[in-house]
Amino acid sequence: MHHYRQAKKRMVKVVKNIIQEKRRKSNDCTTGDVIAVLLNNSSDQLTDDLIADNVIDLMIPGEDSVPVLMMLAVKYLGGCPLALQQLEEENMQARDRKALRGEHLQWTDYMYLPFTQNVITETLRLGNIIFGVMRKAMKDVEINGHFIPKDWCVFTYFRSIHLDDDLYEDPYKFNPWRWKDKDTSSCSFTPFGGGQRLCPGLDLARLQASIFLHYLVTNFTWVANEDCVINFPTVRMKGRMPITVTRKKGNLLTPTDD
Numbered sequence: 001m002h003h004y005r006q007a008k009k010r011m012v013k014v015v016k017n018i019i020q021e022k023r024r025k026s027n028d029c030t031t032g033d034v035i036a037v038l039l040n041n042s043s044d045q046l047t048d049d050l051i052a053d054n055v056i057d058l059m060i061p062g063e064d065s066v067p068v069l070m071m072l073a074v075k076y077l078g079g080c081p082l083a084l085q086q087l088e089e090e091n092m093q094a095r096d097r098k099a100l101r102g103e104h105l106q107w108t109d110y111m112y113l114p115f116t117q118n119v120i121t122e123t124l125r126l127g128n129i130i131f132g133v134m135r136k137a138m139k140d141v142e143i144n145g146h147f148i149p150k151d152w153c154v155f156t157y158f159r160s161i162h163l164d165d166d167l168y169e170d171p172y173k174f175n176p177w178r179w180k181d182k183d184t185s186s187c188s189f190t191p192f193g194g195g196q197r198l199c200p201g202l203d204l205a206r207l208q209a210s211i212f213l214h215y216l217v218t219n220f221t222w223v224a225n226e227d228c229v230i231n232f233p234t235v236r237m238k239g240r241m242p243i244t245v246t247r248k249k250g251n252l253l254t255p256t257d258d
Protein backbone atom coordinates (compact mmCIF):
# COMPACT_ATOMS: atom_id res chain seq x y z
CA MET A 1 0.00 0.00 0.00
CA HIS A 2 2.88 2.35 0.85
CA HIS A 3 4.51 1.78 -2.58
CA TYR A 4 1.16 2.33 -4.25
CA ARG A 5 0.68 5.68 -2.47
CA GLN A 6 4.20 6.81 -3.35
CA ALA A 7 3.73 5.79 -6.99
CA LYS A 8 0.39 7.62 -7.13
CA LYS A 9 2.03 10.78 -5.71
CA ARG A 10 4.71 10.60 -8.43
CA MET A 11 2.05 10.15 -11.12
CA VAL A 12 0.00 13.09 -9.81
CA LYS A 13 3.15 15.25 -9.92
CA VAL A 14 3.88 14.30 -13.55
CA VAL A 15 0.29 14.94 -14.66
CA LYS A 16 0.06 18.22 -12.73
CA ASN A 17 3.23 19.46 -14.47
CA ILE A 18 1.58 18.70 -17.83
CA ILE A 19 -1.60 20.54 -16.73
CA GLN A 20 0.37 23.58 -15.59
CA GLU A 21 2.38 23.59 -18.81
CA LYS A 22 -0.89 23.52 -20.77
CA ARG A 23 -2.30 26.34 -18.68
CA ARG A 24 0.82 28.41 -19.43
CA LYS A 25 0.53 27.82 -23.18
CA SER A 26 -3.20 28.43 -23.14
CA ASN A 27 -3.53 27.84 -26.92
CA ASP A 28 -2.47 24.21 -26.25
CA CYS A 29 -5.88 23.69 -24.57
CA THR A 30 -7.52 23.72 -27.98
CA THR A 31 -6.14 20.26 -28.87
CA GLY A 32 -8.66 17.54 -28.19
CA ASP A 33 -6.89 15.50 -25.52
CA VAL A 34 -8.51 14.66 -22.18
CA ILE A 35 -6.59 17.29 -20.21
CA ALA A 36 -7.56 20.00 -22.70
CA VAL A 37 -11.23 18.98 -22.50
CA LEU A 38 -11.16 19.12 -18.70
CA LEU A 39 -9.27 22.43 -18.69
CA ASN A 40 -11.80 23.93 -21.06
CA ASN A 41 -14.63 22.92 -18.73
CA SER A 42 -15.91 26.13 -17.24
CA SER A 43 -16.80 24.56 -13.85
CA ASP A 44 -14.48 25.93 -11.17
CA GLN A 45 -14.92 22.67 -9.25
CA LEU A 46 -12.38 21.12 -11.61
CA THR A 47 -9.19 21.97 -9.76
CA ASP A 48 -5.79 20.80 -11.05
CA ASP A 49 -5.81 18.08 -8.38
CA LEU A 50 -9.17 16.79 -9.59
CA ILE A 51 -8.11 16.90 -13.25
CA ALA A 52 -4.92 14.98 -12.37
CA ASP A 53 -6.99 12.41 -10.45
CA ASN A 54 -9.38 11.99 -13.39
CA VAL A 55 -6.54 11.49 -15.86
CA ILE A 56 -4.87 8.91 -13.63
CA ASP A 57 -8.21 7.16 -13.09
CA LEU A 58 -8.38 6.77 -16.88
CA MET A 59 -4.76 5.68 -17.25
CA ILE A 60 -4.68 2.92 -14.64
CA PRO A 61 -7.64 0.79 -15.79
CA GLY A 62 -6.83 1.41 -19.44
CA GLU A 63 -3.15 0.54 -19.16
CA ASP A 64 -3.22 -3.15 -18.33
CA SER A 65 -6.63 -4.51 -19.26
CA VAL A 66 -6.44 -4.05 -23.04
CA PRO A 67 -2.97 -5.65 -23.41
CA VAL A 68 -4.28 -8.61 -21.35
CA LEU A 69 -7.29 -8.84 -23.68
CA MET A 70 -4.95 -8.88 -26.70
CA MET A 71 -2.67 -11.47 -25.10
CA LEU A 72 -5.59 -13.76 -24.24
CA ALA A 73 -6.99 -13.46 -27.78
CA VAL A 74 -3.62 -14.57 -29.16
CA LYS A 75 -3.54 -17.45 -26.67
CA TYR A 76 -7.08 -18.67 -27.45
CA LEU A 77 -6.71 -18.25 -31.22
CA GLY A 78 -3.55 -20.36 -31.07
CA GLY A 79 -5.68 -23.22 -29.74
CA CYS A 80 -8.47 -22.77 -32.30
CA PRO A 81 -7.11 -22.78 -35.88
CA LEU A 82 -10.63 -22.57 -37.40
CA ALA A 83 -11.36 -19.33 -35.57
CA LEU A 84 -7.98 -17.92 -36.55
CA GLN A 85 -8.64 -18.79 -40.19
CA GLN A 86 -12.08 -17.13 -40.18
CA LEU A 87 -10.70 -14.06 -38.42
CA GLU A 88 -7.92 -13.78 -40.97
CA GLU A 89 -10.34 -14.15 -43.89
CA GLU A 90 -12.68 -11.50 -42.53
CA ASN A 91 -9.88 -9.01 -41.95
CA MET A 92 -8.15 -9.71 -45.28
CA GLN A 93 -11.46 -9.16 -47.08
CA ALA A 94 -12.09 -5.89 -45.23
CA ARG A 95 -8.60 -4.69 -46.05
CA ASP A 96 -8.84 -5.66 -49.74
CA ARG A 97 -12.32 -4.14 -50.11
CA LYS A 98 -11.08 -0.83 -48.80
CA ALA A 99 -7.90 -0.94 -50.87
CA LEU A 100 -9.94 -1.58 -54.06
CA ARG A 101 -12.01 1.53 -53.39
CA GLY A 102 -8.92 3.50 -52.45
CA GLU A 103 -10.42 4.14 -49.01
CA HIS A 104 -8.92 4.03 -45.54
CA LEU A 105 -10.19 1.81 -42.72
CA GLN A 106 -12.32 3.78 -40.28
CA TRP A 107 -13.43 3.31 -36.65
CA THR A 108 -16.81 2.05 -37.87
CA ASP A 109 -15.19 -0.61 -40.09
CA TYR A 110 -13.69 -2.27 -37.04
CA MET A 111 -17.06 -2.19 -35.27
CA TYR A 112 -18.69 -3.99 -38.19
CA LEU A 113 -16.28 -6.90 -38.48
CA PRO A 114 -18.74 -9.35 -36.88
CA PHE A 115 -16.46 -12.34 -36.43
CA THR A 116 -13.66 -10.15 -35.06
CA GLN A 117 -16.12 -8.73 -32.53
CA ASN A 118 -17.22 -12.27 -31.63
CA VAL A 119 -13.59 -13.27 -31.03
CA ILE A 120 -13.18 -10.28 -28.70
CA THR A 121 -16.47 -10.99 -26.91
CA GLU A 122 -15.55 -14.64 -26.39
CA THR A 123 -12.08 -13.67 -25.14
CA LEU A 124 -13.71 -11.31 -22.63
CA ARG A 125 -16.13 -14.03 -21.48
CA LEU A 126 -13.58 -16.80 -21.10
CA GLY A 127 -10.69 -14.58 -19.95
CA ASN A 128 -12.51 -12.63 -17.21
CA ILE A 129 -9.83 -9.94 -17.17
CA ILE A 130 -11.71 -8.21 -14.35
CA PHE A 131 -13.16 -11.16 -12.51
CA GLY A 132 -15.56 -9.20 -10.34
CA VAL A 133 -16.38 -5.91 -8.64
CA MET A 134 -17.05 -4.80 -5.06
CA ARG A 135 -20.15 -2.99 -3.94
CA LYS A 136 -21.21 -1.63 -0.54
CA ALA A 137 -24.86 -1.78 0.51
CA MET A 138 -25.97 1.75 1.38
CA LYS A 139 -29.12 0.40 3.04
CA ASP A 140 -30.60 -2.99 3.93
CA VAL A 141 -31.46 -4.73 0.70
CA GLU A 142 -32.88 -8.08 -0.41
CA ILE A 143 -31.82 -9.58 -3.72
CA ASN A 144 -33.36 -12.86 -4.90
CA GLY A 145 -34.19 -13.87 -1.33
CA HIS A 146 -30.72 -12.96 0.01
CA PHE A 147 -30.68 -10.29 2.70
CA ILE A 148 -27.72 -7.89 2.59
CA PRO A 149 -27.51 -5.59 5.63
CA LYS A 150 -26.54 -1.92 5.30
CA ASP A 151 -22.75 -1.32 5.12
CA TRP A 152 -21.96 -4.91 4.07
CA CYS A 153 -19.64 -5.36 1.10
CA VAL A 154 -20.67 -7.59 -1.75
CA PHE A 155 -18.34 -9.07 -4.32
CA THR A 156 -20.06 -9.80 -7.63
CA TYR A 157 -18.04 -12.56 -9.20
CA PHE A 158 -18.18 -12.31 -13.01
CA ARG A 159 -16.25 -15.54 -13.55
CA SER A 160 -19.04 -17.57 -11.98
CA ILE A 161 -21.54 -16.05 -14.45
CA HIS A 162 -19.33 -16.26 -17.55
CA LEU A 163 -18.36 -19.86 -16.86
CA ASP A 164 -21.79 -21.08 -15.76
CA ASP A 165 -22.85 -24.09 -17.85
CA ASP A 166 -26.52 -23.18 -17.38
CA LEU A 167 -25.80 -20.00 -19.33
CA TYR A 168 -23.04 -21.10 -21.70
CA GLU A 169 -22.74 -24.51 -23.29
CA ASP A 170 -19.30 -26.01 -22.75
CA PRO A 171 -18.24 -22.78 -20.95
CA TYR A 172 -14.49 -23.51 -20.78
CA LYS A 173 -14.28 -23.89 -24.56
CA PHE A 174 -13.19 -20.92 -26.69
CA ASN A 175 -16.07 -20.74 -29.11
CA PRO A 176 -16.54 -17.32 -30.84
CA TRP A 177 -19.39 -18.78 -32.92
CA ARG A 178 -21.59 -18.94 -29.79
CA TRP A 179 -22.01 -15.13 -30.16
CA LYS A 180 -23.36 -15.26 -33.72
CA ASP A 181 -26.50 -13.09 -33.78
CA LYS A 182 -26.52 -13.03 -29.97
CA ASP A 183 -27.06 -9.89 -27.92
CA THR A 184 -24.09 -9.04 -25.69
CA SER A 185 -26.02 -6.54 -23.58
CA SER A 186 -27.40 -8.99 -21.03
CA CYS A 187 -26.91 -9.59 -17.33
CA SER A 188 -25.11 -12.84 -18.12
CA PHE A 189 -22.28 -11.00 -19.90
CA THR A 190 -20.68 -8.29 -17.76
CA PRO A 191 -16.94 -8.03 -18.53
CA PHE A 192 -17.20 -4.23 -18.31
CA GLY A 193 -19.42 -4.17 -15.23
CA GLY A 194 -22.79 -2.49 -15.40
CA GLY A 195 -25.06 0.24 -14.14
CA GLN A 196 -23.69 3.60 -13.10
CA ARG A 197 -20.13 2.36 -12.93
CA LEU A 198 -20.13 0.67 -16.34
CA CYS A 199 -16.64 0.90 -17.81
CA PRO A 200 -16.41 4.11 -19.88
CA GLY A 201 -13.52 2.59 -21.85
CA LEU A 202 -15.45 -0.36 -23.26
CA ASP A 203 -15.68 0.88 -26.85
CA LEU A 204 -12.08 2.04 -26.79
CA ALA A 205 -10.98 -1.37 -25.48
CA ARG A 206 -12.87 -3.17 -28.26
CA LEU A 207 -11.51 -0.78 -30.87
CA GLN A 208 -7.91 -1.19 -29.72
CA ALA A 209 -8.26 -4.98 -29.67
CA SER A 210 -9.86 -4.93 -33.15
CA ILE A 211 -7.03 -2.82 -34.58
CA PHE A 212 -4.43 -5.06 -32.97
CA LEU A 213 -6.04 -8.25 -34.29
CA HIS A 214 -6.51 -6.70 -37.73
CA TYR A 215 -2.83 -5.86 -38.18
CA LEU A 216 -1.67 -9.04 -36.51
CA VAL A 217 -3.63 -11.48 -38.66
CA THR A 218 -3.31 -9.57 -41.95
CA ASN A 219 0.44 -8.96 -41.68
CA PHE A 220 1.90 -11.72 -39.52
CA THR A 221 1.87 -15.35 -38.51
CA TRP A 222 3.07 -16.40 -35.09
CA VAL A 223 4.08 -19.35 -32.97
CA ALA A 224 3.44 -19.07 -29.22
CA ASN A 225 5.37 -20.88 -26.50
CA GLU A 226 3.37 -23.37 -24.41
CA ASP A 227 1.92 -21.44 -21.49
CA CYS A 228 -1.07 -21.37 -19.18
CA VAL A 229 -3.36 -18.68 -17.84
CA ILE A 230 -3.12 -17.73 -14.16
CA ASN A 231 -6.32 -16.21 -12.79
CA PHE A 232 -5.30 -15.00 -9.34
CA PRO A 233 -4.68 -12.36 -8.07
CA THR A 234 -4.81 -10.93 -11.59
CA VAL A 235 -5.17 -12.58 -14.98
CA ARG A 236 -1.80 -13.20 -16.63
CA MET A 237 0.24 -15.88 -18.40
CA LYS A 238 2.47 -18.01 -16.19
CA GLY A 239 5.49 -17.70 -18.48
CA ARG A 240 4.44 -14.35 -20.04
CA MET A 241 3.77 -16.33 -23.25
CA PRO A 242 6.56 -15.24 -25.59
CA ILE A 243 5.59 -15.52 -29.25
CA THR A 244 7.71 -15.66 -32.38
CA VAL A 245 6.21 -13.45 -35.04
CA THR A 246 6.96 -13.74 -38.76
CA ARG A 247 5.96 -11.23 -41.39
CA LYS A 248 3.75 -12.63 -44.14
CA LYS A 249 5.10 -12.30 -47.65
CA GLY A 250 3.21 -10.03 -50.05
CA ASN A 251 1.69 -6.59 -49.79
CA LEU A 252 2.06 -5.46 -46.23
CA LEU A 253 0.09 -2.60 -44.79
CA THR A 254 1.04 -0.68 -41.68
CA PRO A 255 -1.29 1.47 -39.55
CA THR A 256 0.02 4.57 -41.36
CA ASP A 257 -0.86 3.11 -44.80
CA ASP A 258 -4.57 2.92 -44.01
Ligand code: HEM
Nearest residue numbers: 057061062065066069129130133191192193197199201205
Ligand atom coordinates in the same frame (compact mmCIF):
# COMPACT_ATOMS: atom_id res chain seq x y z
C1 HEM B 1 -10.55 -5.17 -21.72
C2 HEM B 1 -10.54 -3.96 -21.23
C3 HEM B 1 -11.32 -3.48 -20.03
C4 HEM B 1 -12.07 -4.18 -19.12
C5 HEM B 1 -12.34 -5.69 -19.07
C6 HEM B 1 -12.61 -3.22 -18.18
C7 HEM B 1 -13.46 -3.55 -17.13
C8 HEM B 1 -13.99 -2.62 -16.27
C9 HEM B 1 -14.94 -2.93 -15.22
C10 HEM B 1 -15.50 -4.31 -14.90
C11 HEM B 1 -15.24 -1.77 -14.58
C12 HEM B 1 -16.27 -1.57 -13.47
C13 HEM B 1 -15.64 -1.45 -12.12
C14 HEM B 1 -16.71 -1.35 -11.06
O1 HEM B 1 -17.89 -1.48 -11.35
O2 HEM B 1 -16.35 -1.18 -9.91
C15 HEM B 1 -14.45 -0.72 -15.20
C16 HEM B 1 -14.46 0.60 -14.80
C17 HEM B 1 -13.69 1.57 -15.37
N1 HEM B 1 -12.92 1.47 -16.52
FE1 HEM B 1 -12.64 -0.21 -17.58
N2 HEM B 1 -12.17 -1.97 -18.53
C18 HEM B 1 -11.39 -2.07 -19.65
C19 HEM B 1 -10.78 -1.05 -20.35
C20 HEM B 1 -10.78 0.27 -19.97
C21 HEM B 1 -10.16 1.35 -20.70
C22 HEM B 1 -9.41 1.19 -22.03
C23 HEM B 1 -10.37 2.49 -19.97
C24 HEM B 1 -9.95 3.92 -20.25
C25 HEM B 1 -9.14 4.32 -21.15
C26 HEM B 1 -11.14 2.13 -18.82
C27 HEM B 1 -11.55 3.01 -17.84
C28 HEM B 1 -12.35 2.69 -16.78
C29 HEM B 1 -12.73 3.63 -15.73
C30 HEM B 1 -12.31 5.10 -15.62
C31 HEM B 1 -13.57 2.93 -14.85
C32 HEM B 1 -14.26 3.47 -13.60
C33 HEM B 1 -15.68 3.90 -13.92
C34 HEM B 1 -16.43 4.35 -12.68
O3 HEM B 1 -16.07 3.98 -11.56
O4 HEM B 1 -17.41 5.07 -12.84
N3 HEM B 1 -11.38 0.78 -18.85
N4 HEM B 1 -13.71 -1.26 -16.24
